Amino acid sequence: MSAIEILGLEKTYKVGFWRKRPKRALEPLHLTVQEGEIFGFLGPNGAGKTTTLKLLMGLVFPTAGSARILGHEWTDPEIKAQIGFLPEQPYFYDYLTAHELLDYYGQLSGVAAPERKRRIPEVLSLVGLTDIKGVQLRKFSKGMLQRVGIAQAILHNPRLVFFDEPMSGLDPLGRREVRDLMAQLKEQGKTVFFSTHILSDAEALCDRVAIIYKGQLRGVGAVEDLTSSVQGKVEILWQGSRIPASMKALNAECHVTGDRVRAVIPENQQDAAIDTLRRERLRLIAITPLRTSLEAYFVEKLKSTPTPEEIKVGTAVGNRV
Amino acid sequence: MSARILHIARNTFREAVRDRVLYNLVAFALLITGAAILVGQISIEVERLVVINLGLTAVSLFGVVIAIFIGIGLVSKEIEKRTLYTVLSRPVRRWEFIVGKFFGLAGTLAVNTFFMAIGVFAALLYVAHKFGRPDAWLFVALYFIILEFLIICSLALLFSSFSSPLLSAVFAFSLFAIGSFADDLRGFAALTHGAARWFALGSAYLVPNFSALNVIASVAHQQPLGMQLILQNTLYALFYTATALSGAVLIFERRNLK
Numbered sequence: 001m002s003a004i005e006i007l008g009l010e011k012t013y014k015v016g017f018w019r020k021r022p023k024r025a026l027e028p029l030h031l032t033v034q035e036g037e038i039f040g041f042l043g044p045n046g047a048g049k050t051t052t053l054k055l056l057m058g059l060v061f062p063t064a065g066s067a068r069i070l071g072h073e074w075t076d077p078e079i080k081a082q083i084g085f086l087p088e089q090p091y092f093y094d095y096l097t098a099h100e101l102l103d104y105y106g107q108l109s110g111v112a113a114p115e116r117k118r119r120i121p122e123v124l125s126l127v128g129l130t131d132i133k134g135v136q137l138r139k140f141s142k143g144m145l146q147r148v149g150i151a152q153a154i155l156h157n158p159r160l161v162f163f164d165e166p167m168s169g170l171d172p173l174g175r176r177e178v179r180d181l182m183a184q185l186k187e188q189g190k191t192v193f194f195s196t197h198i199l200s201d202a203e204a205l206c207d208r209v210a211i212i213y214k215g216q217l218r219g220v221g222a223v224e225d226l227t228s229s230v231q232g233k234v235e236i237l238w239q240g241s242r243i244p245a246s247m248k249a250l251n252a253e254c255h256v257t258g259d260r261v262r263a264v265i266p267e268n269q270q271d272a273a274i275d276t277l278r279r280e281r282l283r284l285i286a287i288t289p290l291r292t293s294l295e296a297y298f299v300e301k302l303k304s305t306p307t308p309e310e311i312k313v314g315t316a317v318g319n320r321v
Numbered sequence: 322m323s324a325r326i327l328h329i330a331r332n333t334f335r336e337a338v339r340d341r342v343l344y345n346l347v348a349f350a351l352l353i354t355g356a357a358i359l360v361g362q363i364s365i366e367v368e369r370l371v372v373i374n375l376g377l378t379a380v381s382l383f384g385v386v387i388a389i390f391i392g393i394g395l396v397s398k399e400i401e402k403r404t405l406y407t408v409l410s411r412p413v414r415r416w417e418f419i420v421g422k423f424f425g426l427a428g429t430l431a432v433n434t435f436f437m438a439i440g441v442f443a444a445l446l447y448v449a450h451k452f453g454r455p456d457a458w459l460f461v462a463l464y465f466i467i468l469e470f471l472i473i474c475s476l477a478l479l480f481s482s483f484s485s486p487l488l489s490a491v492f493a494f495s496l497f498a499i500g501s502f503a504d505d506l507r508g509f510a511a512l513t514h515g516a517a518r519w520f521a522l523g524s525a526y527l528v529p530n531f532s533a534l535n536v537i538a539s540v541a542h543q544q545p546l547g548m549q550l551i552l553q554n555t556l557y558a559l560f561y562t563a564t565a566l567s568g569a570v571l572i573f574e575r576r577n578l579k
Contacts, residue, residue, distance in 0.1 A: 013577075054578070059409060059577075081411070085407065085410035091402050107324070107325075108329075108408060108413055
């Protein structure tokens, strides 16, 4: 079953003093996210990621279109008991402690009191917040608030979790922990939909990604497909600074860095290159298929303008545009 | 009532308490104690009148200020600080949020009024040395003051659902001021003719009639209050509150939280 089906959601705001000038925040969006996958929603700042999430959460109303979440209409309030949401740069009732806040949110999500009592310390420990009992949130750092935000999103054991820029404000260790947490959620069979502009996070975590720019979907696909060995080249790394003449004959592009040589050669010359290194008694360190990075794909999609047909075909079936 | 409304109301009450709103009780206690001691020393036979007048007026004014200043931020502050996002992304209907906020603020004011009422009765006992039968009307006056708070809370929430805190405060205080002279406005309408008469009469009926809820002078002069007045005021306040709350819900249900 699809966890999320977005069927042409679009949003146009009226701006200006008299609110007469239309400003398109989101072009009609068609997107499907399968249950159990980690889906990255990528785009630069102001691309329309947060607008999409707010539309799905019912915080803003669409100009047109609809969506289905876990098989239900997205406007059905009851479905929200199965959804977790972390807003961008979350801010909470700062007069509460983390325990009180989670207890309140647990109550609103319909979590029974004994379950809340068990779950609150569990999720706080999961996000790395210990020894904070009795401390009001107004004394928390930005990173700690982000962790509280993640805790409240998963407190009620939702089937589907939306994270808006979950790594924001976190130090490298915190980012690593959140990545591990998302992987853990996936292992538990949950669906994670997260927006980010940090491509390395998406590349490390996501099963599939979508790229959005200026409110328009530019591409959707599996990370593996998008970063596959499309160039038909391999990278060979060996120790030393010597480049054998026969290697040059294989059309290798060689670069010496310190005591290592990096050569890029056509994939079909790989065996010949290895033979050369053996013959020359050079120590091979690694052979890696050359992959298109997600970043390169991202930049390419931001520069290109897809035709309406491309958007319709690609997004409707969830394939690469 | 939905359990979620109770949770939201309880959290609103907790916010008011932790934001030290109830500290106004200290100021009230000082005021009423000072007044009782002063009146006890200088006045002759009018101590009771002065203490009731001053005490109940202070209860009303303190409560109105709290109702407006908290009420105008109940929705707009949550939108501005984005605390609303994590509430409305749960199975909480927007109307439940508004109603929960209303009950939270009303509860805060009821608790506040309860403690202030104790102060008024204590001061009364200090100057009069005993309670008389007519003093029971004080409870009716306090009840009307609470009805007044309900109307103000709902109006502050209504303004807060579409306007900035500053404008909401201006609207709410203006309505309170005009509503306190609603009877005078009706009297003025009777003296005018044509369009002015209709305008004055329309305004008099549109603004909340706080003058009908103000029975402080009658109670201070030990005049009894009719059952009909109590019933009328109750129905009027409940109707006005429900209408203003419905307006707040209707606006908030359609509002985009940018």
